[in-house]
Amino acid sequence: MSALLNLLKDGRFHSGQALGEALGISRSAVWKQLQQLQSELDIPIHKVRGRGYQLADPVSLLDADEIGANVPPEWAVRVLDSTDSTNVQALRAISEGVSMPLLVLAERQTAGRGRRGRVWVSPYAENLYYSLALRMEGGMARIEGLSLVVGLAVLGALREEGVQDAGLKWPNDVLVGGRKLAGILLELVGDPGDVCHVVIGIGVNVNMKTAESVDQDWTSVRLQTGRLVDRSRLAASISLKLQAELAKHARLGFAQMREEWERHHLWQGKTVTLISGARQVQGTALGVDGQGALRLEVQGQEQVFSGGELSLRLSEG
Numbered sequence: 001m002s003a004l005l006n007l008l009k010d011g012r013f014h015s016g017q018a019l020g021e022a023l024g025i026s027r028s029a030v031w032k033q034l035q036q037l038q039s040e041l042d043i044p045i046h047k048v049r050g051r052g053y054q055l056a057d058p059v060s061l062l063d064a065d066e067i068g069a070n071v072p073p074e075w076a077v078r079v080l081d082s083t084d085s086t087n088v089q090a091l092r093a094i095s096e097g098v099s100m101p102l103l104v105l106a107e108r109q110t111a112g113r114g115r116r117g118r119v120w121v122s123p124y125a126e127n128l129y130y131s132l133a134l135r136m137e138g139g140m141a142r143i144e145g146l147s148l149v150v151g152l153a154v155l156g157a158l159r160e161e162g163v164q165d166a167g168l169k170w171p172n173d174v175l176v177g178g179r180k181l182a183g184i185l186l187e188l189v190g191d192p193g194d195v196c197h198v199v200i201g202i203g204v205n206v207n208m209k210t211a212e213s214v215d216q217d218w219t220s221v222r223l224q225t226g227r228l229v230d231r232s233r234l235a236a237s238i239s240l241k242l243q244a245e246l247a248k249h250a251r252l253g254f255a256q257m258r259e260e261w262e263r264h265h266l267w268q269g270k271t272v273t274l275i276s277g278a279r280q281v282q283g284t285a286l287g288v289d290g291q292g293a294l295r296l297e298v299q300g301q302e303q304v305f306s307g308g309e310l311s312l313r314l315s316e317g
């Protein structure tokens with residue numbers, strides 16, 4: 001099916017006969033695959049008598065060769081068609097002793113994982129589902145603030161792609177106009193105080209235009225820029241930015257990157273509500289500390305919050 005989609009991705013008309021010849025299959029086999037594209041992958045196709053078949057909307061497919069040639073040369077790259085979750089695949093590779101760094105990408109996820117147990121909606125060929133597995137040595141300093149540093153890398157790549165107004169929301173969402181453009185989920189195995197492995201999972205809404213099942217305000221690069229984005233180019237650009245930010249973090253530690261992060265924090269100085277289960281704390285966002293924890297001024301006192309289960313909202317008014 002992906003070979004057929006590759007022929008159709010230009011958004012032009014292709015006759016059933018031409019598609020069959022290019023794929024070495026009969027016209028009725030082409031027709032069956034077209035049906036599958038629509039029913040299984042939710043990709044709408046127009047059929048016009050005398051002209052043939054056309055995607056309702058052109059797509060940008062992941063190009064493994066292009067990605068491999070443009071990410072740091074020491075990274076191994078796996079590009080999958082459909083998988084449960086690229087984070088889960090990366091965690092499996094770690095448990096199998098595969099050499100690191102390993103980048104796993106997929107056209108779609110059937111069980112994409114978000115923070116705080118949420119589902120990450122991952123339709124076919126629309127967004128980026130990106131997981132980088134790394135081996136980490138050097139104790140807690142290598143982990144502190146790591147997810148915030150990943151946010152800086154993703155933000156840099158998205159701004160370069162033309163989303164100038166994007167910014168960060170603690171701990172690591174990328175937002176534009178109050179809507180989510182990208183999310184980050186770090187998963188750790190081993191001893192963070194000694195040698196461990198980390199999977200940096202990044203989900204970017206790239207070309208998605210509609211999604212009824214997303215349960216939060218969202219946007220995409222395409223909705224922001226008005227054009228179809230080359231997903232392979234964006235994956236490579238995120239990789240290069242990530243490599244640079246990770247190297248800086250390893251060299252300096254998060255404390256030295258704190259001010260840079262705060263410059264991009266959209267809610268800096270704003271009144272916010274921090275939610276932790278049933279508990280809610282309202283205060284003014286002062287920024288982050290040297291470990292990446294959130295600093296809030298609550299009734300005149302500074303309090304510090306950290307942990308993956310926390311979520312932040314902008315308070316009314």
Ligand code: BTN
Nearest residue numbers: 085087113114115130183201203
């Ligand atoms: C969030 O909730 O904001 C984090 C979303 C992280 C989604 C990405 S998509 C690639 C990787 N694989 C997953 O299952 N999740 C992360």
